[in-house]
Amino acid sequence: MQFELTDELIEQVQFLIEMKNDKELQLLLKEYHYADIAEILDELDLEEAVYVIKLLDSETTSDILMELDEDNREKILRNLSAKEIAEEIEELDTDDAADIIAELPEDRQAEVISQIEDEEHKAEITELLAYDEDTAGGLMAKELVKVYETWTVAGCLRRIRGQAKDVTRVHSIYVVNKQNKLVGRLSLKDLIVAKSDQKIADIYISSVDYVYVNDDVEEVAKVMQKYDLEAIPVVDNNQILLGRITIDDIVDVMKEEADKDYQLAAGITQDVEADDSILELTKARLPWLVLGLFGGLGSVFIMKGFENVMETVPSLFFYTPLIAAMAGNVGVQSSAIIVQGLANDNVKGSIASRLFKEIGLSLINGLALAVLVILFGFIINQELIESIAIAASMMSVIVVAALVGTFVPIVLDKRGIDPAIATGPFITTSNDILGIYLFFVLSGLIIGF
């Protein structure tokens, strides 16, 4: 059943578009899931993609739009009238509808909203647009199945049949009191198993997880993951039920967060993909490279300061890439573990105990590596004092690099800055400079220059 995007399929679609053979094209695309059609559209020219969107009914195209690559979606929407976009919006759940509108330029947003015919849908979308996109409110949908505690099971089933039409998937039925405050939940299963004359108040489950509308999405993701939830209701500060968030949206958030952190660690400053344009890739990569360059030029400066050592202990200069590499690697390892620990809430204990642990850990690693450096010195017939100086200062560099890698993210996190920025090139670069400086100073103290 796996869909495979083949060149033949794309060519076939392109051929039918060129021939304007709408009937055949509709028949062909009907076979595919909207997520598959989105993949096909991502491969077409803009004009071709717009042609397909205008051809298919808005029930299908609204879903396709949601699955398209963001850049492509933006381009296609620019080629649709406000009326046409509004028609797509009518078909979407409120959360997706609000997301699409939020992506439009501001002047078009009002225009599109004014064209939405369903007044309730319009009001709900406008409400959702007011929330910050990184909060529960920005992620929730207004579609949910809600019952009052005073209803009976039979009455409930009857009304759910009405409500459920608008809700793609019924995860939980939320139970509210007269003031619309969330008081509990029910599953469809519970309802089916219950007797039809029972009151909802007698059968609902009062322990219900929920999040507040202003909670951060990462917090929502953590709660849903921890408690294995597939949907979670969103309430305001007075417990009034406002909407619900479903796990598929959280899966997307998690994927985006993981990709972003990975890219930050690799020194890529914005969301790019392998198939983006050279210009976009350059914009994402050059900033960190320039930072790395300044770091490297800083090392040039430091080493120029020790130029006279070249005559007495030239071999020190051979070790500078090694020192920079070790400082960088240790720093990246330490920062990665801490950043992940902070994200997963498993960095516990006091600062002092962490300090102690990190020093212990890096001393063990440093010692093992120092032994190897001294052995290497024997092999290449290096003066013992030089080998010892190099090994000892390398050990110190490793300890300092580990401390920088551990504590910079912790400090950033305490100040409310995303600690993930302190991984990769940032740590590597600062540790490079610091490491090389320390290396020369300490070797100088041991060898005596």
Next chain:
Amino acid sequence: MQFELTDELIEQVQFLIEMKNDKELQLLLKEYHYADIAEILDELDLEEAVYVIKLLDSETTSDILMELDEDNREKILRNLSAKEIAEEIEELDTDDAADIIAELPEDRQAEVISQIEDEEHKAEITELLAYDEDTAGGLMAKELVKVYETWTVAGCLRRIRGQAKDVTRVHSIYVVNKQNKLVGRLSLKDLIVAKSDQKIADIYISSVDYVYVNDDVEEVAKVMQKYDLEAIPVVDNNQILLGRITIDDIVDVMKEEADKDYQLAAGITQDVEADDSILELTKARLPWLVLGLFGGLGSVFIMKGFENVMETVPSLFFYTPLIAAMAGNVGVQSSAIIVQGLANDNVKGSIASRLFKEIGLSLINGLALAVLVILFGFIINQELIESIAIAASMMSVIVVAALVGTFVPIVLDKRGIDPAIATGPFITTSNDILGIYLFFVLSGLIIGF
């Protein structure tokens, strides 16, 4: 409603354990969700944790066990008898039960299985244990709601009431034919909305996504994410329905994969957390550091070969950390983009076009950085020919590093090796050596030594 793990709470639990005040302890813990109790237990001593597990009923403790940190779970299980573990297993869904048993030492596995009283549960768990843990079979549960296409809606609802008791959450109802082949699906909603005398054959939806029992879990995750599924049925090669996978398990798989890739990129070879012991952290970190050290010693060797250049153009040696850093950073960026692209299936086009793009991209980046290096040369009054030699060879190093970073993961992927291992220290180290060698050779050609 957010649960917070406070020191007071832990102390209170510890006090009640010490006092052996079972009644109060049970009352206290009853207030909390099993995932919260697991967090509390992760903070207790082994003896205390075992005390709590033995105190609470197995319906609760089985869920707690699943949420515990893996190391802690292993220790606790070692303190339970085969009979006691079997009692926990009886309460768990088949997928969780099989996971727990798979974690036990082999001799205990048979012992625990033999103590399971429910014969059907035992058979199902034994079946699941046979599948590779990285496949759909290793992730699926046997619990699902299955109806035959010949049943009526009323008969269906009646039987579902029976089946659903064993199924925590009914996502979809799977429709099978007489041979137990999967033919379609139904939602509870569809069933409630349908008339009671309709036949299932008339109302079921025949387009149903499914995966094969031997499909890779990453493939399953991709399918479920793409099609926004909350559960997916698993079939064998003859389309016989074997089990189902739910999104909460996929969420965990995605999280683990993302953490693993992030750690690989940061040079950490096994799954560790910030709070693991120094020994475990060393085991995870030292291997890559040793690799980095060998790389650095390789650079020492290369530079020793160019020792005589120290007299004519000493400044070249000041630039070696810069060259190594640029080679490393560019390589990590390129590999990260490709590894992510391969994971998300968006690396398209031919090898030739990718080669062309990567060269173009790195030439642009390299040129921008080369200009900065020449400017820096002016500022520090460096000979122009030296600056040009350094800038030009740096550019070449950047191009080569980008190519290595791009194509090593592609080659690994083609050979069926996880390309994520070719990020971080691996790319940094090989690019460091290659870069420094290239730098001296090319500078030599330009300056003439």
